[in-house]
Amino acid sequence: MLVQTNKLKATTENVMQVLSAVTDPEIPVLSIIDLGIVRDVIINNDEVEIIITATYSGCPAMDMIAMNIRLAMMENGFSKIKITTALAPAWTTDWMSEDGKRKLKEYGIAAPDKNFNIATDGVECPQCHSTNTKLLSEFGSTACKALYQCNNCREPFDYFKCH
């Protein structure tokens, strides 16, 4: 396969630029920068080391994210790429960017909310903004989400749990 390369200089800024186009395969509206899973970028001559952290221990998207990072970097002309997974400090939804939270809501997923550290009834509906909502299950379609239903507009929705 021929990969078209636009060679970028190895600077932290350029690498972050590339990474901001890599998205979460399960929530494609969020980039890995929005999610806060990129912890550091270390540039050593022409080698770029990218340190990422998993959201949940069993998050099945992590392997794919690492592969997508590698591909995106190669497409931009980087050849020496090292991806390191760090366990500590543990990822938290506090690292999600405000921009990311806004994009989540627009996508139809309620963003992590400090008032709902423990998922309970009342998380704001991303469709109609009512807080008359009901928790259906603390576990949703992926490890990071809980399942809700809005009593006002009757739509079901996901809530990205505080973690």
Add this chain to the structure above:
Amino acid sequence: MSFLIDYTLHLADSNLILAQRNAEWCGHGPILEQDIAITNISLDLLGQSRNMYQYAATLMGNGATEDTLAYLRTEREFKNCLLVEQPNGDWGQTVLRQFLYSTFQQLLYQQLQKNTDEQLAAIAAKALKEIAYHVRWSSEWVIRLGDGTVESHQRMLHAIDELWRYTGEMFIPADYENSFGVNVTALKDEWMQKVTSVFEEATLPIPEKIFMQTGGKTGVHTEHLGYILTELQYLQRAYPGAEW
């Protein structure tokens, strides 16, 4: 070093086997939301065990990988506690097993996150966020079924009868736990308090002192583990090195 490897494998094995048991519910849960919940818990446990196996593999060297550790060790080499290999039974038995284990795992990992071994500490700290959900979910189910209908109450009594004798082992340290692992004996009182408070709300009795089965941590298992491994390891045993 050998104790550290055994300890890490013990922690990994308990999680892997419970993950495998819970995964048996996939597509069979009582309702869709709960099917998703139990398999989410399974996935969390699996992820935690992978972190542990990866760590054990780096300590061991010699070509060990997380896969060889999960797929190519025999029954006698597995160090999981007996509780997690017990059959799913009905939904009551499954949620009770989860509750008894998660309550223990939470206390264990709260100490493990302070361990001098930084890698184990990091894995534990991350896992604790997940375990909090497991404890809450399984406590709610134990209460719902214990304090539910005559039938659900009866089934929970049966579940306690099936599982209680496997809980004692968790608090009796194996050799490899003694050297630097968490002092599990010291966790027992707090575990009992937590279990008692949920059982009280569930109108369920704490059993009298009974004989406790032991052996899992040193590789002496109930007959169930062999069947679990037969299924879990089938592909790698039949087609060694298979990848996809």
